[in-house]
Amino acid sequence: xxxxxxxxxxxxxxxxxxxxxxxxxxxxxxxxxxxxxxxxxxxxxxxxxxxxxxxxxxxxxxxxxxxxxxxxxxxxxxxxxxxxxxxxxxxxxxxxxxxxxxxxxxxxxxxxxxxxxxxxxxxxxxxxxxxxxxxxxxxxxxxxxxxxxxxxxxxxxxxxxxxxxxxxxxxxxxxxxxxxxxxxxxxxxxxxxxxxxxxxxxxxxxxxxxxxxxxxxxxxxxxxxxxxxxxxxxxxxxxxxxxxxxxxxxxxxxxxxxxxxxxxxxxxxxxxxxxxxxxxxxxxxxxxxxxxxxxxxxxxxxxxxxxxxxxxxxxxxxxxxxxxxxxxxxxxxxxxxxxxxxxxxxxxxxxxxxxxxxxxxxxxxxxxxxxxxxxxxxxxxxxxxxxxxxxxxxxxxxxxxxxxxxxxxxxxxxxxxxxxxxxxxxxxxxxxxxxxxxxxxxxxxxxxxxxxxxxxxxxxxxxxxxxxxxxxxxxxxxxxxxxxxxxxxxxxxxxxxxxxxxxxxxxxxxxxxxxxxxxxxxxxxxxxxxxxxxxxxxxxxxxxxxxxxxxxxxxxxxxxxxxxxxxxxxxxxxxxxxxxxxxxxxxxxxxxxxxxxxxxxxxxxxxxxxxxxxxxxxxxxxxxxxxxxxxxxxxxxxxxxxxxxxxxxxxxxxxxxxxxxxxxxxxxxxxxxxxxxxxxxxxxxxxxxxxxxxxxxxxxxxxxxxxxxxxxxxxxxxxxxxxxxxxxxxxxxxxxxxxxxxxxxxxxxxxxxxxxxxxxxxxxxxxxxxxxxxxxxxxxxxxxxxxxxxxxxxxxx
Numbered sequence: 001x002x003x004x005x006x007x008x009x010x011x012x013x014x015x016x017x018x019x020x021x022x023x024x025x026x027x028x029x030x031x032x033x034x035x036x037x038x039x040x041x042x043x044x045x046x047x048x049x050x051x052x053x054x055x056x057x058x059x060x061x062x063x064x065x066x067x068x069x070x071x072x073x074x075x076x077x078x079x080x081x082x083x084x085x086x087x088x089x090x091x092x093x094x095x096x097x098x099x100x101x102x103x104x105x106x107x108x109x110x111x112x113x114x115x116x117x118x119x120x121x122x123x124x125x126x127x128x129x130x131x132x133x134x135x136x137x138x139x140x141x142x143x144x145x146x147x148x149x150x151x152x153x154x155x156x157x158x159x160x161x162x163x164x165x166x167x168x169x170x171x172x173x174x175x176x177x178x179x180x181x182x183x184x185x186x187x188x189x190x191x192x193x194x195x196x197x198x199x200x201x202x203x204x205x206x207x208x209x210x211x212x213x214x215x216x217x218x219x220x221x222x223x224x225x226x227x228x229x230x231x232x233x234x235x236x237x238x239x240x241x242x243x244x245x246x247x248x249x250x251x252x253x254x255x256x257x258x259x260x261x262x263x264x265x266x267x268x269x270x271x272x273x274x275x276x277x278x279x280x281x282x283x284x285x286x287x288x289x290x291x292x293x294x295x296x297x298x299x300x301x302x303x304x305x306x307x308x309x310x311x312x313x314x315x316x317x318x319x320x321x322x323x324x325x326x327x328x329x330x331x332x333x334x335x336x337x338x339x340x341x342x343x344x345x346x347x348x349x350x351x352x353x354x355x356x357x358x359x360x361x362x363x364x365x366x367x368x369x370x371x372x373x374x375x376x377x378x379x380x381x382x383x384x385x386x387x388x389x390x391x392x393x394x395x396x397x398x399x400x401x402x403x404x405x406x407x408x409x410x411x412x413x414x415x416x417x418x419x420x421x422x423x424x425x426x427x428x429x430x431x432x433x434x435x436x437x438x439x440x441x442x443x444x445x446x447x448x449x450x451x452x453x454x455x456x457x458x459x460x461x462x463x464x465x466x467x468x469x470x471x472x473x474x475x476x477x478x479x480x481x482x483x484x485x486x487x488x489x490x491x492x493x494x495x496x497x498x499x500x501x502x503x504x505x506x507x508x509x510x511x512x513x514x515x516x517x518x519x520x521x522x523x524x525x526x527x528x529x530x531x532x533x534x535x536x537x538x539x540x541x542x543x544x545x546x547x548x549x550x551x552x553x554x555x556x557x558x559x560x561x562x563x564x565x566x567x568x569x570x571x572x573x574x575x576x577x578x579x580x581x582x583x584x585x586x587x588x589x590x591x592x593x594x595x596x597x598x599x600x601x602x603x604x605x606x607x608x609x610x611x612x613x614x615x616x617x618x619x620x621x622x623x624x625x626x627x628x629x630x631x632x633x634x635x636x637x638x639x640x641x642x643x644x645x646x647x648x649x650x651x652x653x654x655x656x657x658x659x660x661x662x663x664x665x666x667x668x669x670x671x672x673x674x675x676x677x678x679x680x681x682x683x684x685x686x687x688x689x690x691x692x693x694x695x696x697x698x699x700x701x702x703x704x705x706x707x708x709x710x711x712x713x714x715x716x717x718x719x720x721x722x723x724x725x726x727x728x729x730x731x732x733x734x735x736x737x738x739x740x741x742x743x744x745x746x747x748x749x750x751x752x753x754x755x756x757x758x759x760x761x762x763x764x765x766x767x768x769x770x771x772x773x774x775x776x777x778x779x780x781x782x783x784x785x786x787x788x789x790x791x792x793x794x795x796x797x
Contacts, residue, residue, distance in 0.1 A: 006173045008187060010220065013176070016194035017219045019053060023206035023713050024504065025700045026493050030350055031501035031620075033675030033762075034206075034687045034714060039753075042760045043732070044261050053199045055116030056686040058679070060730065062106075065263040069103075074266045077789045078273075082265035086258070102259055117196045120183055121230050124237065132233045137201060140226055141709050144204040148211070149699035156208070157221030172217055172224040179224070179231040197226045202686075203711030207701055268731040272764065273788040275625055275643070276775055279633050279736065289316035294479035294542075294572055295465050299324030299508060300666060301485060301500070302623045303548045306586055306641045311579040318477065319631060320463045321645035323666045324500060324508040326482055326515045327459040329353065330448075335360040335441055336376045347511050349502045351665050356448040358514055363440045363559065371439045440559045443514045445521075453518040454527035460515065461533060462658065463647040469630050471651030476539045478568050482516050483553070484508025485546040489608040489616040493697050494716065498549065498619050501676075502669045512543035513556050520560070540565045544576065549608035549617045551584040553577070587641070590618060592722035614692045614718040621720060621728040623677060626670045628662055629738030633771075644670045648739060650769070656743025663744070664751045667735055671763055674733035680715035681730040688714040737767040741776065741783055748778075 018037030024030040033039070038046035047058030068074045076099060083095045090098075121132040143160060147153050154162070157172035168175040180186075185193045198205045204222070211218045293315050298304035300321045308319040329348035337343020339357050346354060362369050445453060465476045486507030487498035496505020518524050519541035528535055543556040553576040561569055581601050588600035591607070592615055608616040618641075626644040627634060634645060646662055653659055680688035689695070689712035695703040702711040720728040737744060744767055748755050757763045759780040766777050766786050775786040 001174050001177050005177060005187075006171070009173045009177050009180075009190070012191040012194055013173075013220045013223055016191050016198050016223075017205065017209055017212075019195050019198050020202045020206040020209060020713075022210040022213075023203070023702065023711070024210055026697070026702060027496055027700050028504035028506075029494065029497035029501060030504060031497065031669075031673040031676045033672050034679050035675065036672075039756050039760065039762055043762050044257065046760075048257060051116075053117050053195060054202065054686050056679075057683040059260050059264045059682055060267070062263075064726075065267060068267060073270065074263070075270060075789060078266035078269045079262065081269055081787070081789050082262045085265055086262065098262075102262060105259065116199065117192075119193070119196050119200060119230065120234060124234060128237075130237065132230070132237070133200070135233065136226060136229055137710070138708065139229065140201060140222075141204060141711075143225070144201075144208070144222075144711070145698050145701075145704075145708070148207065148701045155215060155221060156211075156218045157224050160221065160225045166228065168224070168228045172221045175228055176220065176224040179228040182231045183227070183234070194223055194227075197223055197230075200226075201710045203702065203713045206713050207711055267729075268734075268764075269789055271624055271729065271731055272734045272766075275639075275734070276736065276766065276786070277788055278637050279627075280771075280775070282634075282637055289318055292316050292318035292477045293575070294318075294481050294568070295320065295477040296481040296483055297322050297326070297460055297463065297465075298483045298546070299485050299500075300626075300644045300646045300670070301548075302620050302641050302644055303617075304483070304485065304546065305639050305643055305645055306583045307483075307546055307551065307553070307579060308645070309638065310582040310586065311575065312635065313582070314575045314579050317575070318465075320465065320647040322460065322463055322647060323349070323502075324484055325349065325352075325503055325511045326484075326508070327456050328511050328515050329355045330511070330514065331357045332443070332510045332514075333357070333359045335362075335439060345506045345510075346504055347506050347508075349665070349669050350504070351669060355452070358443040358445060358447070358510070360441050360510075361444050363442045365440070367440065374439075442517060442557070442560070443510070445514065445518065450521075450523045450527050453521065453524045454531070456515055457519045457524055457535075458528060458531065458533060460519070461528075461535075462649075462652060464630060464649045464652075466533060467649060467652050469632055469649070469651075471649065475534070475536055478538060478540070479565065479572055480516075480519060480539060480541045481544055481572065482512035482541065483544050483546055484510075484512040485548050487549045487608070487617060487619075488547050489549055491611040492616060493695065493703055494719075497715075498617060501620065501673050507545065509543070509545040509556060512545065516541035516543040516557070517560075540568075542569065542572070546580075548619075550605040551580040551587065552605070553580050587618075590622075590640075590727070591615065592725075592727070614716070615722075618727060619719065620673055621677060623670075623674055623733070624729065624731050625734045625736060626667055627736045628659070628667075629736070633736075633738055648737075650739040650743075653739070653743070656740060656746055659737070659739050659743050660747035660750065663735075663737075663747045664754055667763075668753060668757075671733050671757060675762070676714060677720060677728045678730040678732065680717075681720040681726065681728050684714075684717040684720065688712075688720070689716045692716045692718050732761070732763055734764040734766060737765070738770070739767065740769055741767055741778075744778065 021032040021034055021036040023032065035046055035050055038050060041049065050056050050058060065074060079099045079102065080095050083090060083098050118126070119133065121136055124130055125133050143163065147156060147159055153159060157175070158170075160166065161168065161170065169178060180190055180193070205219065208218045208222050295318045296308070296311060297320045298308055300323060304321065311317050312319060325348045329352045331339060331344055331354050332347050333339045333341070333344040339359060348354065362371070460480075460482070461476065465480060466474060468474055484507055485500070486509060487495065489495050489498060492498070499505050499507050519535065525535045540561065542561065544553050545556060546553045555569065555573055555576075558569070584601045584604040588594045588604050591604060594600060594603050607613045622640065622642040623644065624642050626646065628646045628648045630649055631647065634643070646666055648659060648662060650659070684690060689703060690705045694705045695712070695716070696707060697703055698711065702713070704710075705712055720726070744765070748758060758765050758778055764777065766775050768775055775788070776783045777786040
């Protein structure tokens with residue numbers, strides 16, 4: 001085979017692999033849009049193309065939309081507006097006629113799911129009643145599970161050839177080319193045919209895409225294994241030279257899809273317009289407190305909205321939203337760990353590159369040294385226990401022996417965790433592996449220049465901490481609080497996704513601690529003063545961490561707080577406790593199974609430690625909008641933990657560079673999260689992980705439904721649905737900006753990704769330059785007025 005042919009095969013493999021998004025390991029979950037590879041086309045086309053390839057559903061069912069209409073969740077006005085959106089010049093009488101037809105039509109607006117493109121093995125199965133496709137899936141899935149969990153595994157194709165004594169060429173591209181040739185798949189068809197094999201086992205393909213970054217040619221080797229096996233099986237049952245014609249892919253569904261798009265447009269329009277109307281009505285009267293007790297900078301995560309709202313109700317606190325790594329893209333090593341070892345984590349979104357490394361070390365003083373020594377001894381004991389447990393738990397065979405040997409201990413423990421989760425959690429948290437660190441530590445920041453540290457702190461201050469809503473200078477509050485977040489849950493393989501779906505499943509506590517230390521460093525403050533930003537001695541930076549499963553907020557590094565700030569810190573700690581309890585009680589209304597418990601806060605806080613609880617918390621379920629602007633836009637509004645809130649002051653961003661950074665990084669990550677929840681809801685089997693009840697963990701790789709088969713991707717159905725009730729409404733992310741439309745256009749011009757998301761309607765982008773201006777929507781044709789529909793009288797779920 002010529003070099004050009006091999007290059008063509010490699011290129012087609014790379015393109016075919018994009019029909020699935022990479023899937024990170026369980027310990028470092030990153031939320032992804034499962035149809036990220038389809039963002040180069042309009043949203044409606046992407047749904048249809050994905051349906052043809054995967055047999056998937058990209059919208060709700062007709063029954064869902066009719067139920068929403070009956071409940072007032074969809075209105076006739078919204079349906080009319082949806083038709084106008086598709087046909088701007090349509091006459092009013094034609095709109096009414098079309099709406100009447102839509103209401104009278106009982107046909108499903110979506111094609112029957114699971115009708116997808118087939119491989120030659122499936123074509124043979126359909127014609128002869130054989131089970132070739134099932135055999136391919138079984139053997140490939142079994143190999144993927146063993147290969148992906150094996151330590152120091154060979155390259156995928158090398159391992160497959162050795163395991164199966166294959167006589168195909170050692171070069172995976174050559175082997176794949178030879179197999180395609182035997183199957184009669186020529187160069188014009190090979191990319192489409194490779195896509196079908198990717199779509200046949202999309203979960204494993206998604207994980208192998210992630211592995212490709214660490215072990216090149218993994219996806220190539222996977223497809224070589226799939227198609228050489230297919231060629232071998234078909235050769236066994238057919239003529240040696242197949243010369244088969246490729247079965248055509250199902251046509252992209254068209255019948256009823258326009259109706260589906262209209263239903264869904266109306267469904268989105270009502271919830272989005274309700275938010276826009278609330279902002280427009282409330283932003284003129286809401287103001288930040290003139291003398292806040294503290295300025296609290298939280299992650300933009302939708303769960304922070306509930307805590308911010310409750311804290312502002314407790315006292316005159318000023319809250320801000322910022323990406324939860326606080327602008328510090330660092331690799332962190334915990335106490336006693338190596339920067340390149342298992343105790344190190346990348347504490348930043350995958351869109352960002354690491355800029356430094358920070359190593360935890362004992363603080364100054366003899367007491368800190370003594371505590372650090374005790375902590376290191378505890379960590380060594382816990383690590384030894386954990387290593388032995390993981391070795392048994394993740395080995396393909398050892399769990400059976402572990403169950404036999406430890407079952408007499410594990411069974412009572414499991415029962416206790418289920419029957420008395422709070423008591424069991426209290427006990428296990430005090431064992432070596434679970435006990436929280438009592439060490440007095442800090443981070444070594446010598447690897448990061450003072451000027452760079454000042455830039456990180458300046459990024460926080462520019463959110464509006466040192467300027468009022470009109471851009472006039474002012475000093476920061478007595479306490480500047482950096483609030484990271486984490487989530488404490490037991491027996492949940494998706495735990496890292498609850499902690500943070502953007503930063504590899506790592507909590508924001510280390511970032512908050514490090515940035516607070518920078519803000520308190522006299523050298524950093526001197527550098528800031530040279531840039532005309534003065535942080536007075538009367539201000540102290542404090543790090544805290546919000547546990548989103550319990551709504552308990554812990555103050556970190558209290559040993560570093562000077563005596564003169566202790567009074568303010570005590571008030572802050574008390575108010576955070578009050579706000580956390582209120583936030584937990586507020587969440588209780590939406591959590592399935594809480595019911596009318598007498599102590600709803602306690603009921604909420606026990607869920608994460610209960611092994612029998614499939615929904616420890618709802619995480620980012622319900623997310624539907626990304627608001628960029630000052631807190632005055634949303635202060636006083638109950639946003640129901642559904643909105644990402646990113647602080648932004650247009651008056652301090654004359655060139656639009658800050659806004660561009662927000663739109664091309666945090667917004668993109670929020671869209672990944674939104675799309676993951678969207679598609680896990682519309683099709684929990686194809687794009688979601690199915691039910692937790694039948695999950696089996698495959699090492700750190702992922703979960704299976706049952707003993708084998710394809711790796712599951714996306715969210716478990718319990719994360720998005722409770723029976724017939726939607727815990728997440730699948731609506732595309734609406735981005736709301738209070739800032740210059742010209743600056744938004746500049747950001748669009750410089751970002752191909754952002755252009756695609758807006759032009760192809762993967763997100764809705766709405767903006768206004770100031771509170772007095774009307775809303776405008778950015779489309780592929782430019783800015784257009786955004787007319788709002790009336791909100792329904794009935795409360796939404």
